[in-house]
Amino acid sequence: MQKQDSTRIKKEDKVKIIAGKDRGKIGKVIRVDKKKNRLLVEKANMIKRHVKPSMKNPQGGIMEAEGPIHWSNVMIICSNCVKPARIRVKTLDSGEKARICSKCNETMDSK
Ligand SMILES: [Zn+2]
Missing domain, CATH: 2.30.30.30 (SH3 type barrels.)
Structure with a gap:
């Protein structure tokens, strides 16, 4: 869960x-x-x-x-799809953590 x-x-x-x-x-x-x-x-x-x-x-x-x-x-x-979403945190190859939208699967921190 x-x-x-x-x-x-x-x-x-x-x-x-x-x-x-x-x-x-x-x-x-x-x-x-x-x-x-x-x-x-x-x-x-x-x-x-x-x-x-x-x-x-x-x-x-x-x-x-x-x-x-x-x-x-x-x-x-979510700043991408503009819908209320759950967030998953994904660790990138660089070691940075990115927040991923559960709706559109895009990172919410790329701005
Ligand atoms: Zn989204």
Whole structure:
């Protein structure tokens, strides 16, 4: 059985959210927390945060920010076929690891 792990998702990847209140939404990964297996996706899972007054924001108040999403609640969108896909990791002859899309069998890192 193929196991998908959070390390296969990188910053700047496009992902589709498959669980929670933002199910179906597609966004760009803006941060990956490998220790907690969570990621932040642009404009997804927004949470309200209380902010103390600061130089930048002298009023303080409530700010919306992206909340962490567990990696198992997203699917990566392949940059080749633009479909939500599973990823296989293949070690190339050069020793480099490439992420392969399960749908189109193309590497997702050749850019
Ligand atoms: Zn693909």
